[in-house]
Amino acid sequence: MRFEDDPLTRSYDAIVVGSGATGGWAAKRLTEAGLEVVVLEAGRNVSPKEFTEHKPAFQLKYRDMAEAGDWRKTRPIQTQCYACTEYNYDWFVDDTQNPYSTPAGKPFTWQRLRIVGGRTLCWGRQSYRLSDLDFKAASHDGYGQDWPISYADLAPFYDIVEDYVGISGSAEGNDVLPDGRFLPAMKMTCGEVHFRNAMAKSFGRTVTIGRSAIITQVHHGRAACHNCGACERGCISYSYFSSPFTTLKDALDTGKCRLLTNSIVAHVETDPLSNRATGVTYIDGNTRETKTIRAKTVILCAQALESTRILLNSATGRHKAGLGNSSGLLGRGLMDHSVGSGASGELPQFTDAPDPLSGPHRANGIYIVRYRNTRQGPRHSNFIRGYGFQGSAGAVFNQEAGGFGAAYKKAVKTGIYRISVGAFGESLARNDNFVSIDPKLKDAWGIPALHISMTHGENERAMHEDAAESGAEMLEAAGAKNIELRSMVSEPGMAIHELGTARMGNDPKTSVTDSFCQLHDVNNVFAMDGACFVSSGCQNPTLTMMAITVRACDRLIDRFKR
Amino acid sequence: MNRRELLRNSLLTFGAAATVSVPVEALVFASGDDASRELARPNWKPVFLSAHQNETLIVLSETIIPVTDTPGAKDAFVNRFLDLVLSVLPANTQQEFVGSLAWFDTGSMARYKMAFADLSDEERQDFMNLVAWPHTHIMWRQSEAGFPGFEHFSRLKRWIAAAYYSSPAGFKEQGWDGWPARGALRGCDHQPEEHQDDKQGGKPGEI
Numbered sequence: 124m125r126f127e128d129d130p131l132t133r134s135y136d137a138i139v140v141g142s143g144a145t146g147g148w149a150a151k152r153l154t155e156a157g158l159e160v161v162v163l164e165a166g167r168n169v170s171p172k173e174f175t176e177h178k179p180a181f182q183l184k185y186r187d188m189a190e191a192g193d194w195r196k197t198r199p200i201q202t203q204c205y206a207c208t209e210y211n212y213d214w215f216v217d218d219t220q221n222p223y224s225t226p227a228g229k230p231f232t233w234q235r236l237r238i239v240g241g242r243t244l245c246w247g248r249q250s251y252r253l254s255d256l257d258f259k260a261a262s263h264d265g266y267g268q269d270w271p272i273s274y275a276d277l278a279p280f281y282d283i284v285e286d287y288v289g290i291s292g293s294a295e296g297n298d299v300l301p302d303g304r305f306l307p308a309m310k311m312t313c314g315e316v317h318f319r320n321a322m323a324k325s326f327g328r329t330v331t332i333g334r335s336a337i338i339t340q341v342h343h344g345r346a347a348c349h350n351c352g353a354c355e356r357g358c359i360s361y362s363y364f365s366s367p368f369t370t371l372k373d374a375l376d377t378g379k380c381r382l383l384t385n386s387i388v389a390h391v392e393t394d395p396l397s398n399r400a401t402g403v404t405y406i407d408g409n410t411r412e413t414k415t416i417r418a419k420t421v422i423l424c425a426q427a428l429e430s431t432r433i434l435l436n437s438a439t440g441r442h443k444a445g446l447g448n449s450s451g452l453l454g455r456g457l458m459d460h461s462v463g464s465g466a467s468g469e470l471p472q473f474t475d476a477p478d479p480l481s482g483p484h485r486a487n488g489i490y491i492v493r494y495r496n497t498r499q500g501p502r503h504s505n506f507i508r509g510y511g512f513q514g515s516a517g518a519v520f521n522q523e524a525g526g527f528g529a530a531y532k533k534a535v536k537t538g539i540y541r542i543s544v545g546a547f548g549e550s551l552a553r554n555d556n557f558v559s560i561d562p563k564l565k566d567a568w569g570i571p572a573l574h575i576s577m578t579h580g581e582n583e584r585a586m587h588e589d590a591a592e593s594g595a596e597m598l599e600a601a602g603a604k605n606i607e608l609r610s611m612v613s614e615p616g617m618a619i620h621e622l623g624t625a626r627m628g629n630d631p632k633t634s635v636t637d638s639f640c641q642l643h644d645v646n647n648v649f650a651m652d653g654a655c656f657v658s659s660g661c662q663n664p665t666l667t668m669m670a671i672t673v674r675a676c677d678r679l680i681d682r683f684k685r
Numbered sequence: 686m687n688r689r690e691l692l693r694n695s696l697l698t699f700g701a702a703a704t705v706s707v708p709v710e711a712l713v714f715a716s717g718d719d720a721s722r723e724l725a726r727p728n729w730k731p732v733f734l735s736a737h738q739n740e741t742l743i744v745l746s747e748t749i750i751p752v753t754d755t756p757g758a759k760d761a762f763v764n765r766f767l768d769l770v771l772s773v774l775p776a777n778t779q780q781e782f783v784g785s786l787a788w789f790d791t792g793s794m795a796r797y798k799m800a801f802a803d804l805s806d807e808e809r810q811d812f813m814n815l816v817a818w819p820h821t822h823i824m825w826r827q828s829e830a831g832f833p834g835f836e837h838f839s840r841l842k843r844w845i846a847a848a849y850y851s852s853p854a855g856f857k858e859q860g861w862d863g864w865p866a867r868g869a870l871r872g873c874d875h876q877p878e879e880h881q882d883d884k885q886g887g888k889p890g891e892i
Contacts, residue, residue, distance in 0.1 A: 177865035179856055181721040184769075186851040190778065191770045310872020351866045479860020483868040520859050522846045527749040527817050527838075528810075535850070536858065 130381050135161045135418040136683065138403055140388050140433065143241025144665050145652045145672040146424035147366030148284070150374035152676035158683060159379050161416060162371070163386040163405055166237030169244065169367055174357025175210040183209045204234040204619065206245040206355035214238050214245065220567035224574045231575045232616035235426060239384060240367040242619070245355035248336040248363050248486070249513065250290045251662035252281050252301040256498060260658050263498065264507045267552050270657045271629045271638035274301065280670040288364045288669070289342040292334030300329070300492045300662070307339045308332045314470045314516030314542055315489050321601040322491065329492040333513065336364035337486060352484025385409050389570045390437040391421050391446055391648060398441065400648045406568040420647045420679065424672070427653035428558055431624040432573050434650070435560045447625065447635050447642035454558045456623040458550040458659040461579050463613035464587035466594035467543035468603035470516060477518040477538035488515040491544060493661055495589070505585040508551065511661050512594060514544030542603055546590035549661045551582050552623055577615040587612050620664050625654035640675040651675050721853055724762040724769070733772040733779070739764055741786055744802045746845045748813055761854040763845055782844065785837035792816070792834055
């Protein structure tokens, strides 16, 4: 390597830690504005050669059967994620190398990837805007804090992100779930259309097609979805949004972005005299060398818990409890949407045959917009905030048909018309849900690991009890038979929507960052990911994380220009 | 979308890749190693099941999923795949499986004085009719007792069905034609009045 090409011998305008949904956007936005950026990614690069969305299960040794395969031994936590399979487990972290601790009786499942693109390689793609019912939730019900921004502040940045990412969906005119700039919506099945109409008629509730970061027409050089249905295993036509093939590629194409893979950031370096960050120290995953890279700004996009871990590990004499922790709130207010409850049944009035395996498959479902505790409606007596449902209805092959023999084979093929809905509930920000550094635990690179302490509380329990009953009630109103409901709250982490731990706010005493994700305590360090969330809403959060990142980057660009 | 269209679309957008150049044909129809071929080798021998257990599993699986106008479980090597999977499963799961398999011999011996695999077709059908549906045994002056056969049947049927419908034969049974899933989404195109109790069909602009 020539001296001038060595990233360690020069200083950048910005270091971006992480190459996923927000890291990709930060790199794109800053480099397209002319800034020099280096992106540090803890994992390896990814190649489209690894994509397996068209590989039939029988070509796998164990066909992804439960519990089979030695690879599961290194990923006992990651295999709790539906998307971590025999096809793609190598994208997920090796749990033995990436430990964390939890208190006795308080399990937390931390499901994550370390690879260029991070979780955008196999995310759920559901993309919803928050509304002022979320941003100003505390004013609505008195719990917690309002965000320092309103929907109007973020709306232009939602527009920018949606225009680029490509979100297929349908406008509904429901203020609880603001409409966006949508590509043509995917079609609902007959059962879903029936369900949507029944819900509107019986309850006045909004059921819409899932708003998904899957493009339904050619968009910025990417082809429309070819409907193979297995997005979590990659996409040869890049039809779902994934940062390596969109934002990050754009950044690299500017010639102003350097991507360093296998670079595991340990902490932020600060100058005690100026109280400014000077760069970051990271471990080279290939050589195990400790290296330091310099920049004028440090932008953490490592995922909420990883970004906060880096800040906590960046304690110095001046910042004894971690960088940006003068409020004592760094690590506090951990949230993850509560999931687990819902209802399922059959719609026997529909007799369609299942789509053949070589036929089209829609990697999307329907969405029932939150209807509890809205501004217009009554307040529920048992819980605050609310939940949305994701679900689907359609004919599926029925391996669970009774009996045996030729009749059983025929029944499998005839299929069954199922409908199911599952709730995603708001997770209240509580300061007793937190992450801290475990003084006795380090990862495989010697970096102190996290202690994660979180439980869902009584509000989440009551909310999911209601969601189960309400889900069953809605299915019954749609004429469903053999309805089964489940009322439970899954282990925290199961939604894979970790949020909070470096909340934004206007008051440095009650928040960690300002409304532009800048640490109150160190003005050239930013936490631009889910860490800055004040409350969780009940909507899938990635779209909001990206919009917040673009807003914060645009303000940073203005500062550089001045 | 047919194969040609899928390839063309992929070629159109392949320039978007940030990383490595890969032959598009290999991406669209990536096959890699086909593990199912390993199961078809002539000198196959079980690595977990005993010869008798293997034979019992072949007979049971073929009874549950027989040859019709499409292959049955035996031709799909359901026994061979399950033997492979069982060899790496936790001990308690292995024990549950072989325990349920053994029950079929126990039940068969009690009624017909011979192992399940040795039953005539008629006897096997009778026996399966007994175990394939939930029921209870109630004897005069005895308390109600659950009949264990259905539980054993259900456990093994789940494994057998999972193995069959993930095999090449099972894929074809579910409409797999050798190419990746493709085509335009088949959503609701009905007119409003065609859905009972519905006031409207699909929305304008949906694709």
